[in-house]
Amino acid sequence: MKVAVAGLGYVGLSVAALLARHHDVVGVDVVPSKVEIVNAGRSPIQDSELDQALSSGALSLRATCDSADGYADADWIVIAAPTNYDTTTNFFDTSAVEAVVEAARAVNQGATIVIKSTVPVGYTARLREQLGDRNILFSPEFLREGKALYDNLHPSRIVVGCDAEDAAQKAKADEFAALLAEGAEDEDVPTLVMGSTEAEAVKLFANTYLALRVSYFNELDTYAASKGLDARKVIEGVCLDPRVGSHYNNPSFGYGGYCLPKDTKQLLANYEDVPQSLVGAIVEANRVRKNFVADEVMDRVMRIVFEEGRAPLVGVYRLTMKSGSDNFRASSIQGIMRRLQEHRVPMLVFEPTFDGGSYFGHEVTHDLDELKNRCDVIVANRWNGELADVQDKVYTRDLFGRD
Structure with missing residues (x-):
């Protein structure tokens, strides 16, 4: 089986590596440096398992x-092309996806195209109809930054969307699900084949729920900090309830990264003619949290101004969203920086x-x-232990030392 993967970012490269365990895979990317790095047996993104897999020589890639x-x-x-959120249209910019489809069909009419880029609900069905x-x-993909290949090798589930009433499409969807399962190291991975519109909704609702959890524990932490409570103790007590659990419960400056900010906004845009209050509140909660954190930092800044009569220098420790990641895009600390910049803080x-x-x-x-x-x-x-010797200078809301 011959597979082409368009886009060698987190999603595309990890899917290419997964499928290249058993099939011939060609990764296509517009950035020459990425192509050179992959052909040299290295990963252009920070992911230790990808590095190991690419350097092993065991992949047909x-x-x-x-x-x-x-x-x-x-x-x-x-297709794993980027679909950044366009704040003007309130929808993902899917032009890169459409460019790949056009380029692919110009040289290959028979291949089955699988979109892995995150898209608005209903996009795939509209594209099929528009192009005939x-x-x-x-x-959809369900990957963590820095753990992309691991999450493909050990997937929580495999979801493939098609026209569920079209027997030929359903057969192709089953076949692609089997390709993903074949590359995985786990057996009996839960597999769902459904309508493409439902599959698109699965992706957006899953990420919005994760954003909800992040926002919930951030607001708990905001309350505890404002009222002088021990936030860690409160969170531990809440999370010992097995119905709540202890995942995604470490306070932060807000949710960020590749997916959560744009996916929550996209889902909210899809609610344009549907009653809602929760999804909008999740998006707003992230803005409020960043305001709170920036205000807390400004309190420290102004204390130095009043007590010492000088403008202090604020240090920003890492731009990345998560430890072990090299992604700066939409990282929450940038939101704090923008707010501090409005106050002309150096x-x-x-x-x-x-x-x-x-x-x-x-x-x-x-x-x-x-x-x-x-x-x-x-x-x-x-938090990182390398800051321990200047702990009195550090402002963080990290309570558990993990993502």
Whole structure:
């Protein structure tokens, strides 16, 4: 079986590695440096299992920037192109997905196309109708940053969406689900084949529930901090109830990263003509939490201004969303930075994976000692033991030392 995967980010590269365990896979990407890194047997993204898999030589995987080369003789074309949220239209920008479909069909009319990019509810069915192309499926991904290959090898479930009333499409959906299951290391993975619109809804509702949990424990923490309570004790007591559990319960500066911010906003946009209050509250709760955190930091800043008569330098410890990730996109600490910037607070950013000289106009350093020595307050979304010697300077809401 020959598979082409369009897009070598977290989703595309991990799916390519999964399928390349048993089939010939070509990864297609417009960024030459990514292609070179993959062909050299390394991962262009931070994921230890991907690095190990690519360097092992056990995968039948190559990469190219030439779409015709990648798509021409493929049996399956998996699309993992980016779909960023467009705040003007309140919908995902699906132009990259459509560009891949156009390029693929220009050289290959027979391959089954599977969209793995996150899209609005109803998008795949509309695309099939618009193009008159019945051979397009949707399969959502459920991956964590830094754990993308692991989550493909050990999936919580496999979901494939098709036109459930079309027997040929249903057969193709079953076949693709079997390909994913074949690459997984776990047996008897729960598999659901459903309508493509339902599958799109599964993705958005799943991520919105995770955002809800993050927001809930953040608001618990905001209450505890405001009222002088021990937030850790309260959270531990709440989470010992097995119906609640202890996952996604560590307070943070807000939910962020590749998926949760845009997926919650997209789901809210899909509710345009449907009564709701909870989904909108989740989106608003994230904004309120960032305001609270920024206000707390500003309290420290102003205390130094009044007591010492000078403007303090605020340090930002890491731009990444999670420990073990190299993703800056929509990380919650950037929301804090923007709010501090409105108050013209000078900042120094410590981010060893960023090679630019400045970020949002703020100086960036790779030297942790420089951050510790120069900064009066250090803002950290996630605690790290390397900050222990300057703990009195650190502002964080991380209670459990994990994501």
